[in-house]
Amino acid sequence: MNVDIDVPFLPLDDFSAIAEHFLREYGVWGSVPVPIEEIVEFGLGLDIIPIPGLKQGYGIDAFMAVDLQSITVDEYVYARVENRYRFSLAHETAHLVLHRDLFPPSDEQTIDGYMARVRNMSETAYTRLEWQADELAGQILVPQPQLRERFLEASRMAEQYGLSPNGEALYYIANYLGRQFKVSSKTMEIRIKRDALAM
DSSP states (O other): BBBOOOOOOHHHHHHHHHHHHHHHHHTTOSSSOOHHHHHHIIIIIIEEEETHHHHHHHHHHHHEOOSSSSEEHHHHHHHHHHHHHHHHHHHHHHHHHHHGSSOOOOOOOSSHHHHHHTTTTTTTHHHHHHHHHHHHHHHHOOOHHHHHHHHHHHHHHHHTOOOOOOOOOOHHHHHHHHHHHHHHHHHHHHHHHHHTSOO
8 A cells, every 4th residue: 555655855955955954953064075874873873774675675775764774775885885875874864863763663664665665655755855865965975066077176177178068077076076975976976967057
């Protein structure tokens, strides 16, 4: 049975303010890269639990326990794919920030409990939840002011070589800045385009 939980609409412009408030609350506004693991463990007081086979068995990199006390992460992602691990932590943290009040409290901590909750959700609600968590995760890891400053600097470097930052150089800029913020080049390219820094 699908459940149409009421996932409030959030204008795109709101995510930047929510991300800034969150980062200021944990004393890391302006930090590049954002220390998301430290925020999760020491700021939010959540356990990070790596388990083998999560991605292979369930098709997910991570999930927040239904009791909101831990984030379980695929062991391979945890140990070997730093950018994906960081984004997974930010994504689950975004759910906590945005969606904590949408679900009743529960002592359930297992992957089966999480998957049951997902299966009982309507596709519309699930899609909106995930989109919002992805958007806020991106803004937490790549805050707009820090991105804008570094993008302009990288653009000037590209232009010195006759390359357009909105064209052929965008791929290289996304890789370059992705290494600084410790996010994937895909995440960085999305952030650059979403923040209207490149078309």
